[in-house]
Amino acid sequence: MSTDTSTNSPITTRRRGTIQRWSETLIPTLREAPAEAVNPSHRLMLRAGCIRQVGAGVYDFLPLGMRVLQKVSQIVREEMDAAGSAEMLMPAIVPVELYSGTKRDVEYGDLLFKLTDRHGRDAALGPTHEETVTEMAKGSVTSYKQLPLNVYQIQTKFRDEFRPRAGLLRGREFLMKDAYSFHLDIEGNGGLNETYDRMYQAYVNVFTRCGLDFTVVEAEAGPIGGSASHEFMVNADTGEDTILVCPATGYAANVEKCEIGERDWAFAGGGDQPLEKHHTPGMPGIELVVEHLGITADRMLKTIVFQKVGGTKCKWVLATVRGDHDVNEGKVRDAVGFQVTIANEKEAKEAGFAIGYVSPKMASQDDTLLLIDPDATAGTWATGADEKDHHVTGFDWARDLGADLPTKDQQGGKIRVADIRNAEAGDPSPRDASAKLEAKRGIEVGHIFKLGTKYAEAFDFSVLNEQQKKQTVIMGCYGIGVSRTVAATVEMSHDDSGIIWPVPIAPYHVVITVMDPDKPEHASVAEDLSEKLADNGVDVLVDDRKERPGVKFKDADLIGIPVRLTIGDKALEQDSVEFKLRGEEGKGRLVEMPHVVQEALSKLVGG
Ligand code: ATP
Numbered sequence: 369m370s371t372d373t374s375t376n377s378p379i380t381t382r383r384r385g386t387i388q389r390w391s392e393t394l395i396p397t398l399r400e401a402p403a404e405a406v407n408p409s410h411r412l413m414l415r416a417g418c419i420r421q422v423g424a425g426v427y428d429f430l431p432l433g434m435r436v437l438q439k440v441s442q443i444v445r446e447e448m449d450a451a452g453s454a455e456m457l458m459p460a461i462v463p464v465e466l467y468s469g470t471k472r473d474v475e476y477g478d479l480l481f482k483l484t485d486r487h488g489r490d491a492a493l494g495p496t497h498e499e500t501v502t503e504m505a506k507g508s509v510t511s512y513k514q515l516p517l518n519v520y521q522i523q524t525k526f527r528d529e530f531r532p533r534a535g536l537l538r539g540r541e542f543l544m545k546d547a548y549s550f551h552l553d554i555e556g557n558g559g560l561n562e563t564y565d566r567m568y569q570a571y572v573n574v575f576t577r578c579g580l581d582f583t584v585v586e587a588e589a590g591p592i593g594g595s596a597s598h599e600f601m602v603n604a605d606t607g608e609d610t611i612l613v614c615p616a617t618g619y620a621a622n623v624e625k626c627e628i629g630e631r632d633w634a635f636a637g638g639g640d641q642p643l644e645k646h647h648t649p650g651m652p653g654i655e656l657v658v659e660h661l662g663i664t665a666d667r668m669l670k671t672i673v674f675q676k677v678g679g680t681k682c683k684w685v686l687a688t689v690r691g692d693h694d695v696n697e698g699k700v701r702d703a704v705g706f707q708v709t710i711a712n713e714k715e716a717k718e719a720g721f722a723i724g725y726v727s728p729k730m731a732s733q734d735d736t737l738l739l740i741d742p743d744a745t746a747g748t749w750a751t752g753a754d755e756k757d758h759h760v761t762g763f764d765w766a767r768d769l770g771a772d773l774p775t776k777d778q779q780g781g782k783i784r785v786a787d788i789r790n791a792e793a794g795d796p797s798p799r800d801a802s803a804k805l806e807a808k809r810g811i812e813v814g815h816i817f818k819l820g821t822k823y824a825e826a827f828d829f830s831v832l833n834e835q836q837k838k839q840t841v842i843m844g845c846y847g848i849g850v851s852r853t854v855a856a857t858v859e860m861s862h863d864d865s866g867i868i869w870p871v872p873i874a875p876y877h878v879v880i881t882v883m884d885p886d887k888p889e890h891a892s893v894a895e896d897l898s899e900k901l902a903d904n905g906v907d908v909l910v911d912d913r914k915e916r917p918g919v920k921f922k923d924a925d926l927i928g929i930p931v932r933l934t935i936g937d938k939a940l941e942q943d944s945v946e947f948k949l950r951g952e953e954g955k956g957r958l959v960e961m962p963h964v965v966q967e968a969l970s971k972l973v974g975g
Pocket residue numbers: 496527529536537538539540542544812813814815847848849850851852
């Protein structure tokens with residue numbers, strides 16, 4: 369969804385604007401960014417004096433950066449409040465037992481910052497607060513009459529990211545808005561779905577008001593199924609996430625979730641090549657073996673072994689895709705109808721699977737299902753030989769698996785054909801048979817999720833329903849990366865000279881560049897204009913530094929303030945100031961003094 373910012377006024381309330389003298393604040397602009405800063409937002413926010421690195425993935429927010437962070441936070445706060453969520457604050461230090469109750473201390477692994485206090489008690493720095501909030505609600509909510517409930521906080525989160533990168537985009541300490549809702553039911557009045565839809569709309573409002581160009585994508589759903597999770601992605605070529613979009617219908621999903629439209633398939637092969645065994649020592653992956661065999665990855669079958677989760681009897685699921693494709697675990701789960709996980713290597717080997725060299729023939733094993741992606745059917749293939757360090761060429765489904773193969777009318781047996789791989793650009797759209805999926809890059813700034821009962825069950829959190837019976841509470845969670853949103857804005861909106869802040873989150877709306885601050889006339893015009901602008905809710909930065917005009921102009925562009933007013937002798941002779949919008953070429957145009965405030969307001973409100 370592309371957003372329209374034309375109705376986006378910075379002056380949403382009658383608040384008086386801020387007036388700040390450059391000489392009295394700290395905006396340490398830099399000519400060059402450090403070499404390790406590669407991403408535009410990282411480079412430009414350092415150069416514009418918005419942030420300063422303190423340690424790996426840890427930053428100071430200097431005054432300019434702080435103002436943007438506050439503006440984004442305020443928009444988030446207003447929209448969350450309007451959507452009926454109540455602000456609260458949970459601690460950053462969380463007793464580690466809370467996370468062990470849900471096994472997330474293990475699931476998070478090294479991502480969790482752990483610490484031990486002077487009494488030897490273990491704690492974690494909260495990476496997110498599902499556990500803390502569930503325990504809080506359990507302690508205070510006992511009856512259905514107290515539901516639904518929706519609370520949020522805007523708080524610093526900690527994740528010991530393996531590779532913190534790109535400045536604020538992936539920090540180890542970052543600002544997040546996290547909201548949690550509690551319900552008795554999924555459907556109906558007060559149910560999870562109703563709140564989820566309201567949060568969805570609140571997120572659309574937040575990112576639209578911030579002036580972002582974004583796409584809402586379907587994400588992996590998790591336990592409840594259906595369209596139970598969405599990610600909000602800022603459209604930027606530098607984003608690390610790939611999203612797939614159907615140009616005909618607007619359907620958008622991330623790679624983990626994206627469905628693929630109907631694909632034709634048949635097992636007709638050549639059958640004329642003999643099955644030939646090759647010694648391929650130490651080549652369990654695709655890359656080395658295709659080189660060794662002198663073929664391309666799209667002529668090779670890749671078979672991944674999964675294991676059923678839970679249950680006493682061990683069930684195996686083989687997933688076969690073309691060598692250049694990737695198996696999608698969620699799709700495998702959906703195709704078999706139960707939870708799966710990548711097989712434990714030791715157990716799988718004991719059951720006879722030559723991990724790294726498995727072929728679809730292993731479908732003949734007991735308790736084993738085989739899923740085949742449509743693109744991995746017709747033709748003659750290279751595949752594993754079900755023996756360590758060996759592959760075969762000339763594999764033909766019809767000849768080598770024969771009678772067990774499904775037909776289009778007869779699916780559902782031990783061997784099935786199903787969409788089990790990640791989608792790619794060029795795949796048929798699942799919503800329009802004639803359209804092809806297109807790939808775009810994005811930055812995940814928000815994520816909403818129907819949690820179901822996972823956390824309530826782990827904490828044994830139930831309430832009495834209307835019939836006075838205990839009922840497990842259903843939850844949803846809703847996150848926004850506030851500091852990442854600031855950086856994503858810069859990724860999306862900059863040029864060679866610097867940042868171009870969208871008006872609603874610009875640190876200041878107007879920069880008044882005073883050519884000669886020592887001249888009383890320059891100073892008094894600057895003061896008069898800034899007072900009038902502030903009276904109209906405009907935030908003004910007065911560049912009163914004793915610097916050359918060239919330096920001031922460069923800095924004004926670098927820090928990305930939407931409107932620049934320049935006060936100099938030439939313009940003043942005509943009772944005017946130079947008026948220039950960020951991103952406009954040249955010096956700007958003269959606007960007569962009585963019209964300056966109106967002109968600035970019209971440009972700011974106009975977007
Ligand atoms: P990612 O996939 O980018 O690691 P995530 O899916 O693990 O993020 P969530 O748990 O969904 O993150 O957290 C909610 C939001 O917090 C994300 O949508 C993102 O905007 C933000 N966020 C997560 N990790 C970081 C980080 N290391 N630095 C800055 N923001 C982050």
